[in-house]
Amino acid sequence: MNDSNLLEVKNLSVVFGEINRKKRGYKAVNNVSFTLKKGETLGLVGESGCGKTTLGRTIIRLQKENSGNVLLNGIDLCSLSPSQLRPLRRQMQMIFQNPYSSLNPRMTVLEIIAEPFTGRYSREEKTERVSRLMMHCGLDPEMMRKFPHEFSGGQRQRIAIARSIAADPMLIIADEPVSSLDVSVQAQILNVLKSLKDSLSLTMLFISHDLSVVRYISQRVAVMYRGNIVEIGKTEDLFNNPCHPYTKALLDAVPVIDPERKIYQFKSVQSTDSDFSENSGCPFFNRCSKRKDECRLEVPKLSPSADEEGHCCACIDNYEK
Amino acid sequence: MKTKSINAGNSLWREGMQRFLHNRLAVSGLVFLLFMITLCIAAPLLTSYSYESQKLSSGATSPGASHLMGTDVLGRDLFTRVLYGGRVSFSVGLCATLVSVVIGVCWGSVAGWCGGKVDSVMMRIVDIAYAFPFTIFVIILMVFFQRSLLLLFMAIGAVEWLTMARIVRSQVMALRHQEFIDAAIGLGLSHPKIILRHILPNITGPVIVYATLTIPAIMLLEAFLSFLGLGVQPPASSWGILIREGTEAMEEYPWLLLFPGAILSLTLFSLNFIGDGLRDALDPKSSRE
Amino acid sequence: MPLDIKNISASFHLRGSVVHAVRDISLSISQGETVGIVGESGSGKTVLSLSLLRLLPSPPAVVKGKALFDSFDLVNCPDRVIRSIRGNRISMIFQDPLSSFNPYLRLSDQLTEPLLCHQSISRKEALQIATDMLSQTGIKEPHKKIHCFPHQFSGGMLQRAMIAMALVTKPGILIADEPTTALDVTTQAQILSLMKTLQQKYSMSIIFITHNLGIVAGFCDKVHVMYAGMILESAETVSLFKNTSHPYTKALIRSVPSLHATVDKLYVIGGPPYDPSQPLKGCPFAPRCEFSVAECFEEKMELTEVAPNHFTCCSRIKKGEISL
Numbered sequence: 001m002n003d004s005n006l007l008e009v010k011n012l013s014v015v016f017g018e019i020n021r022k023k024r025g026y027k028a029v030n031n032v033s034f035t036l037k038k039g040e041t042l043g044l045v046g047e048s049g050c051g052k053t054t055l056g057r058t059i060i061r062l063q064k065e066n067s068g069n070v071l072l073n074g075i076d077l078c079s080l081s082p083s084q085l086r087p088l089r090r091q092m093q094m095i096f097q098n099p100y101s102s103l104n105p106r107m108t109v110l111e112i113i114a115e116p117f118t119g120r121y122s123r124e125e126k127t128e129r130v131s132r133l134m135m136h137c138g139l140d141p142e143m144m145r146k147f148p149h150e151f152s153g154g155q156r157q158r159i160a161i162a163r164s165i166a167a168d169p170m171l172i173i174a175d176e177p178v179s180s181l182d183v184s185v186q187a188q189i190l191n192v193l194k195s196l197k198d199s200l201s202l203t204m205l206f207i208s209h210d211l212s213v214v215r216y217i218s219q220r221v222a223v224m225y226r227g228n229i230v231e232i233g234k235t236e237d238l239f240n241n242p243c244h245p246y247t248k249a250l251l252d253a254v255p256v257i258d259p260e261r262k263i264y265q266f267k268s269v270q271s272t273d274s275d276f277s278e279n280s281g282c283p284f285f286n287r288c289s290k291r292k293d294e295c296r297l298e299v300p301k302l303s304p305s306a307d308e309e310g311h312c313c314a315c316i317d318n319y320e321k
Numbered sequence: 322m323k324t325k326s327i328n329a330g331n332s333l334w335r336e337g338m339q340r341f342l343h344n345r346l347a348v349s350g351l352v353f354l355l356f357m358i359t360l361c362i363a364a365p366l367l368t369s370y371s372y373e374s375q376k377l378s379s380g381a382t383s384p385g386a387s388h389l390m391g392t393d394v395l396g397r398d399l400f401t402r403v404l405y406g407g408r409v410s411f412s413v414g415l416c417a418t419l420v421s422v423v424i425g426v427c428w429g430s431v432a433g434w435c436g437g438k439v440d441s442v443m444m445r446i447v448d449i450a451y452a453f454p455f456t457i458f459v460i461i462l463m464v465f466f467q468r469s470l471l472l473l474f475m476a477i478g479a480v481e482w483l484t485m486a487r488i489v490r491s492q493v494m495a496l497r498h499q500e501f502i503d504a505a506i507g508l509g510l511s512h513p514k515i516i517l518r519h520i521l522p523n524i525t526g527p528v529i530v531y532a533t534l535t536i537p538a539i540m541l542l543e544a545f546l547s548f549l550g551l552g553v554q555p556p557a558s559s560w561g562i563l564i565r566e567g568t569e570a571m572e573e574y575p576w577l578l579l580f581p582g583a584i585l586s587l588t589l590f591s592l593n594f595i596g597d598g599l600r601d602a603l604d605p606k607s608s609r610e
Numbered sequence: 611m612p613l614d615i616k617n618i619s620a621s622f623h624l625r626g627s628v629v630h631a632v633r634d635i636s637l638s639i640s641q642g643e644t645v646g647i648v649g650e651s652g653s654g655k656t657v658l659s660l661s662l663l664r665l666l667p668s669p670p671a672v673v674k675g676k677a678l679f680d681s682f683d684l685v686n687c688p689d690r691v692i693r694s695i696r697g698n699r700i701s702m703i704f705q706d707p708l709s710s711f712n713p714y715l716r717l718s719d720q721l722t723e724p725l726l727c728h729q730s731i732s733r734k735e736a737l738q739i740a741t742d743m744l745s746q747t748g749i750k751e752p753h754k755k756i757h758c759f760p761h762q763f764s765g766g767m768l769q770r771a772m773i774a775m776a777l778v779t780k781p782g783i784l785i786a787d788e789p790t791t792a793l794d795v796t797t798q799a800q801i802l803s804l805m806k807t808l809q810q811k812y813s814m815s816i817i818f819i820t821h822n823l824g825i826v827a828g829f830c831d832k833v834h835v836m837y838a839g840m841i842l843e844s845a846e847t848v849s850l851f852k853n854t855s856h857p858y859t860k861a862l863i864r865s866v867p868s869l870h871a872t873v874d875k876l877y878v879i880g881g882p883p884y885d886p887s888q889p890l891k892g893c894p895f896a897p898r899c900e901f902s903v904a905e906c907f908e909e910k911m912e913l914t915e916v917a918p919n920h921f922t923c924c925s926r927i928k929k930g931e932i933s934l
Contacts, residue, residue, distance in 0.1 A: 047794035047795065047796065047797075048765075048794055152883065182650040182651050182821065183650060183821060183823075183862060183865050183866055184650060184861070184862070184865050184878070184879040186865070187865040187866075187867075187876040187877065187878045187879075188878050190867070190876055191875055191876055191878060194875070209794065209795065211795070211869055212866065212867040212868060212869045213867050215867065215868070215869060215872065216867040216868075216872070216873065216876065235872070236872065239869070239870070249796060250795060250796065251869070252799075253795045253796045253798070253799040254795055254824070254869055255798075255799075255802075255822065255824030255825045255827065255828050255829075256824050256827070256828075256868075256869055256870070257823050257824050257827045257851060257863060257866065258827060258828075258851075259827045259828070259847050259848045259851050259852075260848075261827075261828060
């Protein structure tokens with residue numbers, strides 16, 4: 001069972017701003033655990049500030065964790081020294097949100113995409129490989145000597161995708177790769193990602209705030225709120241039978257193309273003015289319509305939901321079912 | 322499979338240069354600067370006089386056919402002295418700027434990249450050096466070591482690198498958080514490689530601009546030092562010395578001040594116009610985003 | 611009709627080239643109506659809204675046409691007239707609330723500024739009105755919060771403050787340019803709900819500019835779909851989605867991933883994106899349209915009614931040659 005787990009995250013916590021034990025910092029990622037099987041795509045969904053980007057960056061070791069482990073193919077990345085980590089970094093690559101700042105403006109597309117394998121191949125082989133990668137991502141290889149600023153946002157994102165697969169990684173973490181793109185371009189990039197995923201059997205962690213996009217591309221989905229995973233399960237299960245009140249609120253809030261369903265009738269989530277409270281209980285307490293006194297005691301743990309296999313929810317209400 | 326693509330890209334440099342060439346003030350500055358430098362290099366071809374040969378009998382004569390800019394009190398041809406003086410001023414300007422760029426870029430990029438304690442220590446050293454009185458420092462150098470042009474370059478360069486270091490540090494700190502740097506880290510590149518391949522090419526814009534604006538400051542500094550008697554020693558000439566001598570004799574022989582003063586001012590203007598033009602041309606905000 | 615836009619064109623004259631951002635647009639907005647303008651980036655929707663209040667930088671931008679608002683022509687009236695209308699009778703809110711506020715001034719200064727500028731009332735009265743408006747936007751303890759600085763607010767709260775600032779003079783028309791794009795989904799829902807409530811209270815018209823068809827479906831009464839600076843389709847919301855009459859609108863709707871169904875592959879609009887510096891001949895969407903024929907590249911673009919209050923400029927739809 002465990003052999004097919006490419007990625008295992010165990011009790012990962014990242015705290016910002018903790019100076020000493022007296023001053024409690026801000027928990028960007030709070031005791032998060034999940035696994036990713038080989039070839040699977042896990043969607044990580046949440047609103048801004050929920051810690052999903054921090055979680056992604058911590059897994060890929062761009063951010064230091066405060067406690068917990070990240071196991072890639074059984075190797076604990078958190079216990080490695082920087083020099084031990086360096087050769088392993090190629091096995092996990094990230095696609096960033098902003099196509100304008102994720103490419104070095106002074107390098108040609110050829111240099112950018114070939115960077116993962118510089119020094120290993122001759123010039124002809126390098127050009128050949130880069131051409132193949134560009135075509136794979138829907139780019140014209142004739143453009144390889146152009147510079148990033150000569151491309152549109154969607155094309156730049158394709159270049160970023162080509163760069164990430166050039167390193168031949170096992171795991172790809174896509175951090176909001178389509179959020180800054182137009183609807184029609186978004187569709188193109190998502191299709192590219194999906195076809196690459198299928199043809200290269202990539203394992204992917206897809207981070208986004210857009211539920212519809214996550215639904216399209218992921219097999220499993222995890223919902224994050226203020227540093228905690230509040231619900232996780234198979235895509236169909238989670239979207240059709242959301243368990244956690246926050247998941248339900250999120251799904252209700254998404255504007256869908258259905259003129260009969262007027263968005264301005266939605267009122268079930270309260271104002272977020274007093275969001276940053278210091279209580280030690282459920283992070284969703286202040287906004288939850290179902291809250292009880294017990295919810296304040298401790299952060300609810302993810303427990304299996306009665307109905308579906310693999311569908312877990314971190315809500316006291318769920319325990320009682 | 323074609324290895325050479327037909328479509329070579331238009332790099333940001335090329336776009337910047339195209340923008341620069343549209344800036345009339347900057348281009349005229351560049352033309353004047355190149356003209357002056359050519360004149361100074363070609364000095365032996367343009368004048369038959371030596372910069373130190375005196376003709377005490379004639380003394381100071383006003384500009385005329387045989388002496389384009391006249392002569393000074395010792396009968397030396399002013400035009401020749403301006404040209405040879407230009408050689409000194411330009412070489413001091415360029416060399417000291419080079420020294421300050423090299424030290425400043427190294428210092429600033431290490432401080433900006435490392436951050437934390439290393440950055441604090443390195444920048445505190447810069448702060449302390451800033452507070453150090455420059456003139457006294459140069460006087461001490463000149464007293465303890467032989468007065469030489471080389472020493473002058475190094476002394477000036479040793480002071481000017483401070484601002485360059487600060488500029489480079491802030492640029493590096495801003496770049497460090499860009500996502501393409503994260504991508505480079507994610508590829509497993511070592512820190513020196515990242516600084517060389519990714520950081521330095523992206524800070525050359527501000528560095529060039531600041532360097533171009535440092536040259537006039539250094540030339541002025543050299544002129545000031547020579548004016549005080551600390552810099553270049555007579556009979557060698559530099560524009561600073563010429564201006565000093567001109568100031569001493571300006572009531573009787575105004576051309577002795579006018580010519581070197583005008584030439585120095587015009588050169589400083591052109592360097593400033595070029596620097597401004599470069600800044601506008603290479604400003605990343607103007608490039609297509 | 612509070613606002614009647616007739617044949618507005620906006621172009622930018624840059625070094626050597628002319629970019630036509632808005633081409634000959636006409637539409638009208640009634641009292642209390644919510645009109646949505648939908649388009650992707652480059653469609654000209656923001657340029658259109660800025661040209662209504664003459665906010666485009668005038669040397670490169672040239673605006674032609676008329677925008678009739680209460681006997682004034684916004685495009686051609688004297689400067690002092692447009693200044694008296696801006697922020698007073700027509701207000702505008704933008705996408706990024708943080709950059710819309712001056713970080714050095716307190717909210718009290720910024721919220722009272724429109725009142726003090728356009729009405730002759732005392733500072734005390736202005737502060738009272740501003741605080742009242744701030745509380746109406748759902749901010750708790752407004753009399754305390756109004757003296758805070760913008761950076762002390764979260765994105766959602768700042769957007770509410772921006773709405774308060776726009777509505778403090780009770781304008782007849784509010785132009786909202788992608789006001790919820792930078793916000794979370796739940797905050798977005800609250801802001802939209804708030805805007806609806808205030809609109810009904812003050813019988814205001816809203817011009818809502820967005821690229822999100824889902825918002826338009828739930829929020830707007832009428833929709834205009836823009837592409838390449840032109841309106842391709844105009845209709846009442848329900849009619850637009852039920853009887854889509856332009857291939858571009860249909861393609862947009864199909865490109866959006868669905869929340870409630872799993873699909874194998876998303877529909878992608880093919881062809882090269884629109885280049886605004888090239889001269890336009892015929893339908894701008896023709897190069898990318900799956901239904902286009904030779905005539906589409908030659909035809910004259912005209913919005914014609916194909917159903918009650920439903921206009922399209924697709925000649926093939928008009929002739930009944932295709933149906934979507």
